[in-house]
Amino acid sequence: MVRIMAEPSGTARDPEAVSRFVEHFAAQLVEAGMQRMPARVFGALLASDAGALTSAQLGEQLQISPAAVSGAVRYLAQVHMVSREREPGSRRERYRVHGDQWYEALTNREAVIKRWEDALREGVTSLGADTPAGRRLAETLAFFEFVEKEVEAMMERWRVHREKRFGQ
Amino acid sequence: MVRIMAEPSGTARDPEAVSRFVEHFAAQLVEAGMQRMPARVFGALLASDAGALTSAQLGEQLQISPAAVSGAVRYLAQVHMVSREREPGSRRERYRVHGDQWYEALTNREAVIKRWEDALREGVTSLGADTPAGRRLAETLAFFEFVEKEVEAMMERWRVHREKRFGQ
DNA sequence: CCTTAACTTCACAAATTTCTGAAAGAAGCG
C-alpha cells in the first residue's frame, strides 16, 4: 500500500472515493462496449484534478502493469479520447483528457457510422433497390445519413451552450 | 447446401449476395460493440424480404444451432430491436424488424446514457463539486444531459423527414 | 390426455480475449 505523492497540490483526496467512481464509471463504459482497461484508465483521468496522469500514476492507482497502461493508452489515443504529452526534459509521458476534445471523439463514432453506411449501400445494390429488402436497407441508410448531419449540428449547438454555461 | 423454400414468393434471391451483406453488416455492428450472434441475426432479418424469419430459417441461413438463435433473439428482443410474433395456430415463432421501431431502439441507448449520468452525478458529489475533477465531471454530465434532450428532438425531426421521403 | 413440434435452458468444450513478466527499444543526462 504505497501512496505516491504525485501532485504538489495540498489537499489530499480520498483515494477510495476516487476509486469507487472510477470503477463504477468504467463499468458503464464496458457495458457500452469499451474494453475494460481503456475504460478504467479513462475514468482515472477524468477523475484526476489535473486532468492528466503519468503512466506510473495510472499503474499505481489502478493496480495494473505498465504493459496494461501502454495498451489502454494506445487505444484511447487512437480514438482521440486522450492525448499524450511529454513533459519537456523527461522520459515521463503524461496522458490527458482534453476537456472538450474528448466528447467530440465520443460523437466521432462518425467513422463507425460511415462504415455502416457503406455496408448498407452495398446491400442496397446487391439485393436490388426495387426489392422489399432493398427498400428496407435504403431506408435504414437514409436514417444514418440523417443522423450524421444532425449530430454535426448538435455539436455546434453544444459548443455554444457550453460557452454560455462554463465560460472560458 | 440445402436451400429452404421458405417464402411463397416467386423470385429467388441470390443467397450468396444476401450472406455477403449479412456478414459484412454484422461485422460492423460487432466492431461497435454488439455480440456476434445478435448482430448476424439482426442482419439476416434486415436483409429478408418479409422483414421477418422463423427460428428454423435463421438457423439454416446462418448455420447456427437453435440454441444460438434463441440466445441472439432473446437479446435483440430485450433491447427492442426485433419483436417476436407467433403465427396463430402454430408453434413456430417469427422474429421481425419493425421498420421504424428498431432505430428508435438504436437511439435508445438512453438507458445507457442514464446510467452514465448516474455514475457522473455520484462522482461530482463524492469528489466535491468545487474541485477541479468535480467540475470536469459536472461538465461531462451537462454534456450528456444536453445530448439526451437533443436526441429526442432529433428523432422527432426524423419521423417527419421519413414521412415525407417514404410515405406510409 | 397423449404425442409431437418447437423453443429454451444448462453444462461444458473450444476459441478468444485480456493481462502479465520479461526483454527490447527510445531518449534524456552526465
Added chain:
DNA sequence: CGCTTCTTTCAGAAATTTGTGAAGTTAAGG
C-alpha cells in the same frame, strides 16, 4: 557515447466469452 529511466512489444498463462449438444419445457393437435 554510455548509463539510466521510462515505455513498448511479445509470448504465453489465466480468465472470460461463445456456441453447441442434450435434456427440459411448453403448447398445438389428434
